[in-house]
Amino acid sequence: MNPSTLENHAQVFHEIADSRRSVRKFLDEAIPEDVVRACLEEALLAPNSSNLQTWYFRWVRSAGPRKELARACMGQNAAKTASDLIVITVRPHVWRQHCDWNLAHYPVDPAPKIVGTYYRKLAKMLYAIGPFGVLSPVKRLAFALIGLRQPMIRGLYSVADRRVWAVKSAALASENLMLAFSAHGYDTCPMEGFDKVLVHRQLNIPHSEEIVMIVAAGRRAPEGVYHESYRIPLDELLEKF
Numbered sequence: 001m002n003p004s005t006l007e008n009h010a011q012v013f014h015e016i017a018d019s020r021r022s023v024r025k026f027l028d029e030a031i032p033e034d035v036v037r038a039c040l041e042e043a044l045l046a047p048n049s050s051n052l053q054t055w056y057f058r059w060v061r062s063a064g065p066r067k068e069l070a071r072a073c074m075g076q077n078a079a080k081t082a083s084d085l086i087v088i089t090v091r092p093h094v095w096r097q098h099c100d101w102n103l104a105h106y107p108v109d110p111a112p113k114i115v116g117t118y119y120r121k122l123a124k125m126l127y128a129i130g131p132f133g134v135l136s137p138v139k140r141l142a143f144a145l146i147g148l149r150q151p152m153i154r155g156l157y158s159v160a161d162r163r164v165w166a167v168k169s170a171a172l173a174s175e176n177l178m179l180a181f182s183a184h185g186y187d188t189c190p191m192e193g194f195d196k197v198l199v200h201r202q203l204n205i206p207h208s209e210e211i212v213m214i215v216a217a218g219r220r221a222p223e224g225v226y227h228e229s230y231r232i233p234l235d236e237l238l239e240k241f
């Protein structure tokens with residue numbers, strides 16, 4: 001890519017990142033369905049651990065379910081006025097099935113040997129924890145012993161570890177989704193202020209899934225942003241080595 005195109009990209013990216021704000025009030029205007037779909041497709045382009053794509057999206061658009069979900073979002077303005085609500089969850093347990101999916105869909109057929117070894121053997125060692133995490137102590141000990149001699153990945157020992165692992169990738173997809181809406185001229189508000197029991201019940205979300213966040217999307221109302229953006233200065237949050 002030539003440098004002037006790159007400079008232009010950097011400027012466009014800055015404008016998108018800078019204009020993305022948490023909007024708490026949207027206009028009474030529906031986002032075209034194809035725009036929402038395009039943003040969801042762009043969410044899927046987020047980096048994700050081992051390409052295992054344990055994320056899942058529920059798109060709540062119809063007025064009835066939206067109203068009910070807004071109630072579960074504690075009646076927050078962003079949820080009540082949104083054109084669309086996207087519930088992002090993780091399904092950590094699909095990791096094994098998605099190892100097979102990666103092998104079946106690898107863009108080169110046959111997949112390189114190293115890819116086969118990764119999804120057939122290595123990933124299974126990294127992500128397996130056994131039923132109710134029974135493998136956890138064995139894994140912890142084995143990884144610690146290997147770690148005495150060489151650098152070794154630590155972690156992914158328990159159900160909780162695997163949940164955190166999956167949530168990281170889904171959070172990146174959520175950010176991609178929000179930036180995509182901004183790029184399309186719409187706005188969003190990420191929300192964790194919701195009653196998860198109600199949301200699980202309303203959308204029939206199995207208990208094996210964890211809700212990461214709910215993203216409200218719509219057209220920003222003039223009074224939709226409550227204050228200017230402010231952040232702790234970078235130098236207070238940065239160490240350089």
Ligand SMILES: Cc1cc2nc3c(=O)[nH]c(=O)nc-3n(C[C@H](O)[C@H](O)[C@H](O)COP(=O)(O)O)c2cc1C
Pocket residue numbers: 020021022023024076078189190191192193194213229
């Ligand atoms: C995981 C997460 C959960 C959030 N939950 C809520 C929420 O429930 N309600 C809300 O109004 N804002 C929520 N926010 C928005 C934050 O308050 C907001 O991002 C922060 O104050 C910075 O403002 P900005 O997004 O406009 O830059 C959430 C943000 C994140 C990342």
